Amino acid sequence: MRPVISVEGLVKNFGTTRALDGVNLVVEGGEVHGFLGPNGAGKSTTIRILLGLLRADHGTATVLGGDAWDDAVELHRRLAYVPGDVELWPNLTGGEAIDLQARLRDGFDPRHRDELCERFDLDPSKKGRTYSKGNRQKVAIVAALASDAELLILDEPTAGLDPLMEAVFQECIREAKASGRTVLLSSHILAQVEALADHVSIIRLGRVVEAGTLAELRHLTRTTIDVMTSRPADSVSQFTGVHDLRLEDGRARFDVDTEHLDAVVGHLHELGIRALVSQPPTLEQLFMRHYGAELPGATTQDGVSR
Amino acid sequence: MNAGISTTAARDADIARSGNGALAGTGTLIRFILRRDRIRIPVWIVAIVVSLVGVAQSYADTFPTQSDLDSRAKLVDSPIFVAFNGPGYGLDNYTLGAMVANEGLYLGVILVALMSVFLVIRHTRAEEESGRAELIRSAAVGRHAGTVSSIVVVAAANVVVGLLAAAGLSSLEELDGTGSLTFGLSMTAAGLVFTAAAAIAAQVAEYARGAIGVGVAALGVTYVLRAIGDISETGLSWVSPFAWSLETRAFVDERWWPLLLSLSLAVVVTYGAMVVSARRDVGGALVPPRPGRSRATSQLVRPVGLALRLQRGGLIAWAIGLALLGASFGPLVGDVGEFAAENEQLQDIIAAAEGATVTESFLGTVTRMLALITTGFAIQSALRMRGEEISGRVEPMLATALSRQRWVSGYLAVATGGSALVMLAGSMLLGVTAAAGQQDASLLFELLAGGVAYLPAIWVAAGVVVALFGVLPGVVKAAWLVLVYDVLVGLLGAPLGLDDSPARNLSPFGHVPQLPGVDFDALPIVVLVAVAGGLIGVGVAGFRRRDVQSS
Numbered sequence: 098m099r100p101v102i103s104v105e106g107l108v109k110n111f112g113t114t115r116a117l118d119g120v121n122l123v124v125e126g127g128e129v130h131g132f133l134g135p136n137g138a139g140k141s142t143t144i145r146i147l148l149g150l151l152r153a154d155h156g157t158a159t160v161l162g163g164d165a166w167d168d169a170v171e172l173h174r175r176l177a178y179v180p181g182d183v184e185l186w187p188n189l190t191g192g193e194a195i196d197l198q199a200r201l202r203d204g205f206d207p208r209h210r211d212e213l214c215e216r217f218d219l220d221p222s223k224k225g226r227t228y229s230k231g232n233r234q235k236v237a238i239v240a241a242l243a244s245d246a247e248l249l250i251l252d253e254p255t256a257g258l259d260p261l262m263e264a265v266f267q268e269c270i271r272e273a274k275a276s277g278r279t280v281l282l283s284s285h286i287l288a289q290v291e292a293l294a295d296h297v298s299i300i301r302l303g304r305v306v307e308a309g310t311l312a313e314l315r316h317l318t319r320t321t322i323d324v325m326t327s328r329p330a331d332s333v334s335q336f337t338g339v340h341d342l343r344l345e346d347g348r349a350r351f352d353v354d355t356e357h358l359d360a361v362v363g364h365l366h367e368l369g370i371r372a373l374v375s376q377p378p379t380l381e382q383l384f385m386r387h388y389g390a391e392l393p394g395a396t397t398q399d400g401v402s403r
Numbered sequence: 404m405n406a407g408i409s410t411t412a413a414r415d416a417d418i419a420r421s422g423n424g425a426l427a428g429t430g431t432l433i434r435f436i437l438r439r440d441r442i443r444i445p446v447w448i449v450a451i452v453v454s455l456v457g458v459a460q461s462y463a464d465t466f467p468t469q470s471d472l473d474s475r476a477k478l479v480d481s482p483i484f485v486a487f488n489g490p491g492y493g494l495d496n497y498t499l500g501a502m503v504a505n506e507g508l509y510l511g512v513i514l515v516a517l518m519s520v521f522l523v524i525r526h527t528r529a530e531e532e533s534g535r536a537e538l539i540r541s542a543a544v545g546r547h548a549g550t551v552s553s554i555v556v557v558a559a560a561n562v563v564v565g566l567l568a569a570a571g572l573s574s575l576e577e578l579d580g581t582g583s584l585t586f587g588l589s590m591t592a593a594g595l596v597f598t599a600a601a602a603i604a605a606q607v608a609e610y611a612r613g614a615i616g617v618g619v620a621a622l623g624v625t626y627v628l629r630a631i632g633d634i635s636e637t638g639l640s641w642v643s644p645f646a647w648s649l650e651t652r653a654f655v656d657e658r659w660w661p662l663l664l665s666l667s668l669a670v671v672v673t674y675g676a677m678v679v680s681a682r683r684d685v686g687g688a689l690v691p692p693r694p695g696r697s698r699a700t701s702q703l704v705r706p707v708g709l710a711l712r713l714q715r716g717g718l719i720a721w722a723i724g725l726a727l728l729g730a731s732f733g734p735l736v737g738d739v740g741e742f743a744a745e746n747e748q749l750q751d752i753i754a755a756a757e758g759a760t761v762t763e764s765f766l767g768t769v770t771r772m773l774a775l776i777t778t779g780f781a782i783q784s785a786l787r788m789r790g791e792e793i794s795g796r797v798e799p800m801l802a803t804a805l806s807r808q809r810w811v812s813g814y815l816a817v818a819t820g821g822s823a824l825v826m827l828a829g830s831m832l833l834g835v836t837a838a839a840g841q842q843d844a845s846l847l848f849e850l851l852a853g854g855v856a857y858l859p860a861i862w863v864a865a866g867v868v869v870a871l872f873g874v875l876p877g878v879v880k881a882a883w884l885v886l887v888y889d890v891l892v893g894l895l896g897a898p899l900g901l902d903d904s905p906a907r908n909l910s911p912f913g914h915v916p917q918l919p920g921v922d923f924d925a926l927p928i929v930v931l932v933a934v935a936g937g938l939i940g941v942g943v944a945g946f947r948r949r950d951v952q953s954s
């Protein structure tokens with residue numbers, strides 16, 4: 098089966114700013130694909146190109162088997178979009194805004210819409226002007242979910258939602274996945290991505306720097322070890338993959354690349370383990386590593402702002 | 404939703420004291436406004452001063468001798484001129500100065516009024532609408548600081564305009580310093596009234612667009628009241644700042660006291676605006692929001708439906724405004740005719756100048772004015788597309804199965820169809836009232852035809868907006884220049900000596916037969932329709948190729 102989204106070598110310049118610098122992205126049918134990256138990395142730009150709102154300078158963007166720009170109108174029947182910053186018409190009600198968008202897609206179901214309004218605790222009879230940030234966001238989410246679009250493109254969809262509504266949102270996405278829909282989810286909420294996504298792409302400075310399943314990515318990161326040994330653990334520093342070693346009277350704390358974990362723990366065993374706490378790699382660490390300057394090759398900033 | 408009213412008494416006390424608290428941060432906001440508008444305000448000022456001095460200079464060139472001026476004075480004394488320019492003064496010995504004041508002061512007043520309304524709303528209601536005001540009010544900024552800082556800046560701009568206009572006029576050989584200063588400050592005084600009026604409008608309406616509408620309507624109402632008062636000679640004119648400014652009699656026998664009326668009104672209205680502003684919530688309006696439908700009608704889901712719904716209120720207001728304008732000028736046709744019957748010589752002068760009878764020429768001029776105002780509607784309405792784009796509301800719409808050309812077609816239908824409605828509302832009421840006054844039903848049909856003849860020229864202006872929107876979206880507001888040019892050619896063309904110059908051909912209005920009174924010629928109409936269509940085609944093609952932008 099062909100992937101639902103397939104992006105190759107996407108380049109986009111805004112004047113002298115290079116927003117995208119050769120983005121590659123593949124989203125297979127039926128998966129929830131997390132799309133992560135620091136502010137200004139190019140997530141929204143990539144998504145706008147996928148929606149045919151922006152035209153790429155180079156590269157190809159294929160969505161649901163069609164070209165994102167040329168076949169935009171036909172494709173849009175089959176996909177739904179939630180922007181991160183929802184603007185409503187001040188004098189139209191939320192319900193009208195929902196219908197306006199949802200009815201221009203295939204498979205709009207008014208009953209489903211009402212049910213979603215109820216689940217999200219949204220009053221659709223209020224004027225756009227009077228909605229709070231979170232409620233504006235709900236309007237867009239309900240509009241996207243009320244049709245049975247095959248593909249959901251969500252750009253920070255839950256910015257401003259309270260934790261209760263966040264839970265409802267996650268439930269809805271799980272249901273969408275269960276019914277075979279594909280989801281591209283750009284988000285800064287790592288817990289959300291961890292809970293929902295099975296695949297993740299990380300974009301940085303206009304390039305995808307990491308892509309794979311969560312398990313694969315976890316493997317690339319480090320476990321934190323806090324250990325008390327009978328004999329001094331200075332020798333640990335000689336092992337490859339050990340970072341940030343701190344030693345204080347019989348206690349050692351360090352991070353270790355997950356691939357070298359086995360060797361290091363074997364050595365600790367020889368030193369006589371008296372107590373050991375190990376923290377599994379969190380997604381957060383993974384992202385910190387990619388977002389921050391620690392990324393290998395992050396020093397090559399050329400081609401980003403020319 | 405009227406939580407804002409609860410502590411009224413306490414707040415009134417606050418206002419009375421108006422201590423540092425309520426005004427805290429005003430200085431900072433003034434600097435902020437000046438910084439934001441460091442280009443915009445100078446552009447307004449220079450444009451206004453240059454147009455006025457340009458008009459004065461061209462009068463000097465067109466009417467070089469005393470006999471030119473004397474025959475002009477006869478025209479100025481006619482009801483047509485009285486209706487548009489107010490009662491003439493200094494006609495016995497018509498000088499260039501008197502001519503500039505009689506025929507140019509209202510232009511100056513209208514320009515400073517528009518500047519004041521647009522600038523005040525931009526820094527008050529538009530700020531609140533965008534939510535930025537909330538951010539500012541949350542800082543150590545007093546309740547009145549926002550309103551007061553905008554008023555101070557705009558008032559200062561009005562003073563500068565007045566002084567520069569005075570300096571510019573007095574640089575012309577024939578114009579003396581006292582007269583020029585009186586002229587300039589008369590403009591300033593009227594500008595201050597409309598600055599205050601805009602501050603009130605910003606309180607009443609919830610959206611900047613509506614607030615501008617209220618401000619411009621105030622301008623229209625005061626102009627029309629004056630026209631009715633001047634024609635009927637009832638003294639009704641004395642309720643209008645237009646009259647107060649003209650009554651300073653610049654360049655003839657200057658007097659300053661009429662300006663006190665303007666200043667007092669400005670102060671009272673400003674105080675009112677501050678009282679209201681302190682009573683309501685930030686971002687709120689006097690009219691509380693009501694719940695609406697929770698479902699869209701099938702009408703709304705069509706592109707035209709949405710575009711119409713968004714502009715329905717404005718469209719109705721424009722149509723009513725033009726109908727009222729038409730209805731105020733129609734009845735005057737009787738007076739104009741009577742006057743001309745008594746004065747055959749005058750009739751000849753006008754017929755020679757305009758190629759039509761006095762009443763025809765009067766009605767033709769009114770129709771032209773209605774068409775110019777309708778052009779304003781058409782441009783504003785078509786610009787709505789850019790507003791939707793910049794606000795980011797278009798992105799989710801275009802992310803549905805709505806093609807870009809269909810989306811444009813909705814707004815285009817409202818701009819073209821709506822301008823037809825607005826124009827015909829004006830022509831219809833002008834026609835009905837004129838026909839009733841003259842006992843001549845055929846006048847109604849002639850005036851309706853006259854209005855229809857202007858539609859293609861109006862659509863060209865909308866076409867310019869669409870073309871710029873598609874190809875050069877960053878400068879789409881430059882489309883307003885079409886209206887400016889139409890006004891120059893359409894209303895001021897004759898005195899400016901533009902009538903026979905090739906420059907006239909650049910304005911769509913230069914090609915419209917001015918009915919009634921001239922022979923109908925279909926060719927220019929057909930060409931204008933084709934030009935409008937071409938511009939729209941270019942715009943749509945451009946929009947389909949370009950990126951959708953959002954702020």
Ligand SMILES: Nc1ncnc2c1ncn2[C@@H]1O[C@H](COP(=O)(O)OP(=O)(O)OP(=O)(O)O)[C@@H](O)[C@H]1O
Binds near residue numbers: 115
């Ligand atoms: N219309 C535009 N004009 C100029 N530069 C732009 C425009 N849109 C985006 N950019 C730039 O392109 C880069 C990518 O922006 P983009 O909005 O795609 O980032 P993002 O990953 O969505 O960030 P965030 O997490 O903050 O939403 C940024 O440097 C941004 O400043």
Ligand SMILES: [Mg+2]
Binds near residue numbers: 140141181
């Ligand atoms: Mg973004």
